[in-house]
Amino acid sequence: MLEALTPPRQFTLSGDFWRQIPGYSEVSEQDFSDPAWQERNSIMRPEKIRDLLQGNVAEQFIRDLSEGLSDSTMSMRITPYILSLIDWSAAKKDPIRRQFLPLKSEMIAAHPLLRLDSLNEHGDQISEGVVHRYPDRALFLATDKCPVYCRFCTRSYSVGVDTPTVTKDRNAPVADRWKSAIDAIRKSAAIVDVVVSGGDCFRLKASHLLELGSELINLGKLKRIRFASKGLSVLPMKIMNDRAWTDALIRLSDMGRAKGVEISFHTHINHPREVTHYVVDAARLLFTNGVMVRNQSVLLRGVNDGFSEMTRLVKLLSDNHIHPYYTYVCDLVSGIEDMRTSIDSARHLEKHVRGITAGYNTPLFVVDAPGGGGKRDVHSYEVYDKETGLSVYAAPGVRPGKLFVYPDPLHSLSPGIVADWASDDRAREMVRMVVERAKMQGRISGG
Numbered sequence: 019m020l021e022a023l024t025p026p027r028q029f030t031l032s033g034d035f036w037r038q039i040p041g042y043s044e045v046s047e048q049d050f051s052d053p054a055w056q057e058r059n060s061i062m063r064p065e066k067i068r069d070l071l072q073g074n075v076a077e078q079f080i081r082d083l084s085e086g087l088s089d090s091t092m093s094m095r096i097t098p099y100i101l102s103l104i105d106w107s108a109a110k111k112d113p114i115r116r117q118f119l120p121l122k123s124e125m126i127a128a129h130p131l132l133r134l135d136s137l138n139e140h141g142d143q144i145s146e147g148v149v150h151r152y153p154d155r156a157l158f159l160a161t162d163k164c165p166v167y168c169r170f171c172t173r174s175y176s177v178g179v180d181t182p183t184v185t186k187d188r189n190a191p192v193a194d195r196w197k198s199a200i201d202a203i204r205k206s207a208a209i210v211d212v213v214v215s216g217g218d219c220f221r222l223k224a225s226h227l228l229e230l231g232s233e234l235i236n237l238g239k240l241k242r243i244r245f246a247s248k249g250l251s252v253l254p255m256k257i258m259n260d261r262a263w264t265d266a267l268i269r270l271s272d273m274g275r276a277k278g279v280e281i282s283f284h285t286h287i288n289h290p291r292e293v294t295h296y297v298v299d300a301a302r303l304l305f306t307n308g309v310m311v312r313n314q315s316v317l318l319r320g321v322n323d324g325f326s327e328m329t330r331l332v333k334l335l336s337d338n339h340i341h342p343y344y345t346y347v348c349d350l351v352s353g354i355e356d357m358r359t360s361i362d363s364a365r366h367l368e369k370h371v372r373g374i375t376a377g378y379n380t381p382l383f384v385v386d387a388p389g390g391g392g393k394r395d396v397h398s399y400e401v402y403d404k405e406t407g408l409s410v411y412a413a414p415g416v417r418p419g420k421l422f423v424y425p426d427p428l429h430s431l432s433p434g435i436v437a438d439w440a441s442d443d444r445a446r447e448m449v450r451m452v453v454e455r456a457k458m459q460g461r462i463s464g465g
């Protein structure tokens with residue numbers, strides 16, 4: 019079913035780039051391109067990095083990483099592929115390293131409004147693993163595993179293994195969970211759109227992906243199904259070389275098309291350096307076989323918050339038929355305050371990006387409103403008080419009458435306001451005042 023393809027030549031890295039890692043100097047292209055080899059050799063301990071780099075990483079970095087992991091909500095897991103994309107001569111500043119390997123020396127105090135499960139996904143569950151927030155859509159959390167673990171994962175309350183700071187949700191066995199989840203989707207007449215996520219669909223077996231997708235298509239009521247995976251960014255060789263898995267996705271795409279259900283694959287690429295020749299090949303294969311691919315980036319300080327990085331990313335994605343759908347302002351997650359950006363910087367970046375390419379290839383910059391307001395255009399706030407760093411969003415199509423407050427990171431605020439945030443009374447007062455202003459300006463009750 020899969021076609022042999024010649025990808026366009028626009029590599030940002032080429033050849034056997036992994037051989038620059040001493041521990042991979044003898045690894046053949048065949049092994050490195052084998053997703054099973056990548057999974058088998060995934061790196062889950064700082065000491066393994068020391069072994070692989072063989073003197074090319076400072077002992078201080080390994081200590082810093084170990085201490086950072088002790089304060090993280092996500093454990094460490096990266097593929098050899100991701101390890102090889104990091105520029106180890108400048109690892110502290112490297113945009114790939116920053117996403118996966120936390121350093122204690124970079125961590126700063128969390129914002130006082132931070133809560134675990136900051137989007138309140140628990141509050142919107144209609145069955146274990148089914149979040150029904152928007153009227154016609156549901157999020158189906160089909161697995162709690164991923165091929166890598168990102169420091170900034172919003173779903174750190176349930177994804178991955180326990181860390182010193184978070185005991186993850188204990189979910190029912192997958193088979194039981196899926197049955198009740200599909201029943202809940204079937205019974206809710208309003209749901210016509212399902213996002214199958216997790217965790218990450220790359221961690222579903224091909225047979226399970228096909229079984230689950232077929233069952234959803236055969237419900238006969240859905241119009242759209244999206245399969246979400248960061249895999250295209252972190253394990254792209256799976257698309258080319260795990261033929262059973264990719265065939266399952268293509269079969270679902272074909273089956274959906276025949277039955278009037280739009281099937282798409284949503285991925286998560288944050289930096290232009292992630293678009294390697296492996297990604298180009300994989301994206302081309304999906305495109306040629308009719309699978310629609312969209313990208314959802316997270317805006318991260320020191321990764322993609324620069325104009326140059328974001329514009330290169332948007333262009334590279336577009337040119338490889340990966341539709342740049344969303345750029346999310348980073349959610350409130352413990353241990354990653356240094357990576358968040360302000361609403362003002364997101365607005366500024368969006369202004370520069372809009373116009374560089376076709377509008378339909380320009381991502382919508384959104385903030386996922388803390389507490390469950392859903393995704394809001396960053397520009398659509400009722401009030402934005404740059405001094406206190408508080409923006410207030412209404413979501414009439416999702417939670418009529420409610421208001422949602424997003425706080426800018428403390429590092430973007432003046433020392434005086436940072437001191438105010440340290441006082442519970444003053445913090446409550448700042449939130450109260452901005453919400454009152456929003457109610458007055460937007461003539462919205464509740465909140």
Ligand code: SF4
Nearest residue numbers: 164167168171217248
């Ligand atoms: S791949 Fe997605 S779900 Fe998994 S850790 Fe990263 S952000 Fe979280």
